[in-house]
Amino acid sequence: MEVEMSNRMMVVLAVLCATAAPVSTAAAQSRASDAEWEVPRTVDGRPDFQGNWSNSTLTPFQRTGDRGPVYTPEEVAEREQTDGNCPANPGTVMCGRTERTVGSNEARLSGVEYNEVYWERGSRVAVVNGEPRTSLVTVPANGRPPALTPEAQQMMQERRDLRSPFGQYDHPELRPMAERCIMFGSPVGPPMLPTGAYNSNYIIVQTADHLMIMSEMVHDVRIIPIGEPQTMRKDVRPWFGNSWGRWEGDVLVVETTNINPQQTIRGVPPSEDALVIERFSRADEETILYEFTIDDPTMWTERWGGQIPINKFDAQLYEYACHEGNYSLAGVLSGARYEERMEAQGASDSRR
Secondary structure, eight states, X not given: OHHHHHHHHHHHHHHHHHHHHHHHXXXXXXXXXXXXXXXXXXXXXXXXXXXXXXXXXXXXXXXXXXXXSBOOHHHHHHHXXXXXXXXXXXXXXXXXXXXXXXXXXXXXXXXXXXXXXXXXXXXXOOEETTEEBSXXXXXXXXXXXXXXXXXXXXXXXXXXXXXXXXXTTSSGGGSOTTTTTSOOSSSSSSSOOOOSSSOOEEEEEEOSSEEEEEESGGGOEEEEEBSSOOXXXXXOOOTTOEEEEEEETTEEEEEEEOOXXXXXXXXXXXXXXXXXXXXXXXXXXXXXXXXXXXXXXXXXXXXXXXXXXEEEOOSOOOOOOTTTTOOHHHHHHHHHHHXXXXXXXXXXXXXX
């Protein structure tokens, strides 16, 4: 009996070992693969960031509610689940985007102006250090930007008061910068954030003393010198600010000051003392880890920032001819003048 029991135990152990072997082997191979991977480098020995990239993601910019910093596997599967021809994060009302029934005509058009061919709002959750993140903002720990300072709140109110006497179609300068093909959100930065709509794609070109980042959206370009900083007077505030880079080991650190006040960060104009620090590092063959920190004590009550994976984009980027094809602005303004004339004459719109 003891011999039979012993034989049974040996069989059970053999089965368990055989079952576990592939898992252990796979894990070992994965670790070996990670250990064998080397950071790709340029001819001058620096990490190579060149190529086509995208930071499009399903992960929201800031965390909602009391959710923790990491999704569960079940939550990831749910967020990444597609529905037939509809993507996981649809851009159209037809595919499930929430329909707007209040607000301006433009607001109510959101989700019905394009079909899904033109939207690309991400298909995967952002993964950093193996963790599927619930927000791109990681500092503060709640995953949300900090409160505005009283001075910032007053400044924002003054900006609203300045615009309030005007109608939104009174002159070209009142139209959004995206509509005027100047800037759409903050894709090229700083900080470099997904558009949340489409075209969150980049071409990066690198030399020993410069890094060039071109955003597909509005084909904005940042040319970042690497080396000694060239400072500017505080009253000189160009688009994308004044950036310079330096190497800290294999991490490219870029500091930017003098950001144009019209280049808002999530709707908040940077002060003349704003400093944005960006860190670029190669996480693996397919990924650049992008980290940003915003230090602007005039506008926010504390420093804040986040981490965004920028993934290799294996497709060609074509010209985004925004200015060249922007014929609608004249039509928008002339249409507004037409409506004003009809209103002044007490006439109805004869075009309807």
